[in-house]
Amino acid sequence: MNASQLDVAVVGAGALGLFTAYSLARRGANVVVYEAEPFENLRNASWGNAGHIIPIMSVPIASPANIKAAATGIFKKGSFIRVPTQIDSHTVGFMLEFFKTSRRSKWLTGLAALHDLNARALAEFEEIQASGVDCGFERAPFVSAFETVDAARGQMADHVDATAAGASLSMDLLSKSRLHELEPLSRSVGQFGLMMNEQGLVQPPLMLDSLMGTLGSLGVRLVQDAVTEILPTSSGDVKLEFARLPSAIHQKVVVATGAWLDQLSSDHGVQPKVLAGFGYSLQVDVPSLPQGMLYFPEAKIATTRLGDSLRISTLLQIDKPGAAFDQKSGQLLENNARRVLPMAQWETVRNKWHGGRPISSDGIPIIGETRTANVYVNGGHGMWGVTLGPISGRLLAEAMLAEDPEISVPGFSARRSA
Numbered sequence: 001m002n003a004s005q006l007d008v009a010v011v012g013a014g015a016l017g018l019f020t021a022y023s024l025a026r027r028g029a030n031v032v033v034y035e036a037e038p039f040e041n042l043r044n045a046s047w048g049n050a051g052h053i054i055p056i057m058s059v060p061i062a063s064p065a066n067i068k069a070a071a072t073g074i075f076k077k078g079s080f081i082r083v084p085t086q087i088d089s090h091t092v093g094f095m096l097e098f099f100k101t102s103r104r105s106k107w108l109t110g111l112a113a114l115h116d117l118n119a120r121a122l123a124e125f126e127e128i129q130a131s132g133v134d135c136g137f138e139r140a141p142f143v144s145a146f147e148t149v150d151a152a153r154g155q156m157a158d159h160v161d162a163t164a165a166g167a168s169l170s171m172d173l174l175s176k177s178r179l180h181e182l183e184p185l186s187r188s189v190g191q192f193g194l195m196m197n198e199q200g201l202v203q204p205p206l207m208l209d210s211l212m213g214t215l216g217s218l219g220v221r222l223v224q225d226a227v228t229e230i231l232p233t234s235s236g237d238v239k240l241e242f243a244r245l246p247s248a249i250h251q252k253v254v255v256a257t258g259a260w261l262d263q264l265s266s267d268h269g270v271q272p273k274v275l276a277g278f279g280y281s282l283q284v285d286v287p288s289l290p291q292g293m294l295y296f297p298e299a300k301i302a303t304t305r306l307g308d309s310l311r312i313s314t315l316l317q318i319d320k321p322g323a324a325f326d327q328k329s330g331q332l333l334e335n336n337a338r339r340v341l342p343m344a345q346w347e348t349v350r351n352k353w354h355g356g357r358p359i360s361s362d363g364i365p366i367i368g369e370t371r372t373a374n375v376y377v378n379g380g381h382g383m384w385g386v387t388l389g390p391i392s393g394r395l396l397a398e399a400m401l402a403e404d405p406e407i408s409v410p411g412f413s414a415r416r417s418a
């Protein structure tokens with residue numbers, strides 16, 4: 001297909017939507033991005049992301065280990081897992097599917113499917129940044145500061161499975177003294193560490209601003225309004241209905257609405273459900289910055305350099321898309337962070353944030369054409385939407401333009417059964 005003759009609508013301006021629009025526009029397509037929220041104040045799930053680009057940790061979230069952690073964590077005081085007080089039928093349906101697919105055999109199949117995406121993740125960021133999109137991307141180490149041996153065993157088990165599936169990893173085990181030397185912020189609780197070399201980090205707010213600026217230079221239109229319905233037409237085009245604007249016709253449509261994916265995709269035969277697994281983050285000043293990323297596994301506290309301060313993120317709060325900031329969850333993040341980072345300048349806390357991480361009910365992304373011709377989906381990546389955003393966007397663009405993809409992603413089909 002001649003890309004210059006292709007008119008595409010991308011619904012959703014998170015990382016996945018913007019990277020998909022970028023990949024399409026770079027190939028010559030005429031692209032419009034529709035977003036329900038104002039573009040000038042867009043603080044979606046991508047904006048508050050931790051910014052970790054750790055491909056070997058990009059694994060299916062539906063697993064026996066996560067089911068066990070959720071089952072025990074829900075009832076534990078100070079747990080990073082929280083559930084809503086009112087659970088609707090959609091949430092129940094999601095959880096039933098999630099439990100059903102949380103088998104080791106299914107997890108290993110998903111891990112193998114993710115391998116090719118993960119293998120390209122870091123290089124894809126480097127190529128995009130070299131092309132002029134400033135993501136703040138840099139290669140940096142990812143250090144886990146462990147308090148207990150059990151936590152280290154759990155993390156290492158995932159790494160062993162990932163390397164068995166073909167991933168490569170350069171890592172160093174760190175003694176207590178070496179850990180504290182390399183990462184002074186770990187001194188309060190870190191007893192030993194694991195450093196994964198040559199990983200990556202990005203600055204999500206900078207990345208999103210730069211992406212939107214680049215899209216403008218490529219002729220992509222950014223339109224604020226909520227898409228309420230996606231309808232096939234007799235001509236094979238796709239009609240969009242909006243909350244305020246008149247309807248619009250496009251040749252192809254990509255649904256990349258994150259935690260709201262089900263609202264537009266379920267009518268088009270997408271069976272895996274998507275639920276909002278909310279993450280929380282904040283920013284604080286610290287006496288010294290980590291080399292790159294510092295993680296406290298027991299507390300589920302992830303930290304990243306963000307300019308001259310520290311972004312701290314955690315939690316998996318199951319709730320409806322668009323749920324308000326939960327003060328108890330926000331305070332729980334700060335309490336857990338204060339325990340492992342007592343030396344932080346806690347009077348400087350700012351940019352408290354929360355956003356939905358779109359988790360699919362079988363734990364792996366949904367990428368490709370739906371059962372409705374010319375309606376596509378890119379979503380369900382869980383915590384790894386930023387990590388896999390560039391490569392997912394490129395692969396979907398290649399599929400839409402009938403180009404030969406560098407890698408195949410049949411395991412992520414939007415037409416798969418739940």
